[in-house]
Amino acid sequence: MEEIVNKIAESSLEVFDLEDYFPGEHVVELDISQWLLEGFILKEKEFRQQLKDFDWSIYQDKYVGITCSTDAILPAWTFALIAVYLKPIVLKVIHGTKEQVVEEWYKDILAKTDYSPFQDKPVILKGCSKKEVPQSVYTLAIQKLMPFARSIMFGEACSAVPLYKRTR
Template structure:
């Protein structure tokens, strides 16, 4: 019997896996409807009082997306006021949902990655995530990888789709 050889393991192929940078509990969504009367009506005095008495420390060192889960019609200053309370404790605050703040997380993380190990090598941008990596993050990642890699494929080594090849 012939020995089975793992040609992928022996190749210079590098895998770039976005799950390695997944934020886990560092990225959260804050739904402000919890401070609205019946989830819809903003009574300014009550709203300000609830914000003042809220324990903001739970958002310490987190990326926070401020959202409203209901179809409440809110004054333009609402999200800005919540951001005033979040800013001293959170790492980053945006007006957006969990996906939007996750993309911001990845923008920051991918700008700090050392891509030198991918220099002039074939790279697989790993697909088939077990975690919810937003689709937009793959677009961010390929733009970074294109500056370094010889070629980029998407997916898994056994069934990769070619995306880029340096000329």
């Protein structure tokens, strides 16, 4: 009987897995409706006092998206004022949802990543995620990999879809 050889394991194929960079608990959403009267009405004096009394330390070293889950009509300065309280303790604050904050996290991480290990190699951009990696991040990742990789496929080694091949 002939020995089964794992040709994928023996190849120079490299896997780029975006789940390796998933932020987990580092990304949170802050819903400001908690400080609005009945979740809809901003009373400035009370709002400012609630922000002043709030324990902001729960957001220490996090990426925070400020959002409002209700259809409240808010003054333009509302989100900016909350950012004033967050900025000294967070890694980053944006006006947006948790998914938008995850995208920001990936933008920052992928901008700092060293892609030289993928130089002139075939790469698989792993696509079967257990975690919710936003689709936009795959678009960003392939752009970061293209200057380095010889070729890029999407998916798993057993069923990869070719996306890019460097021309000679």
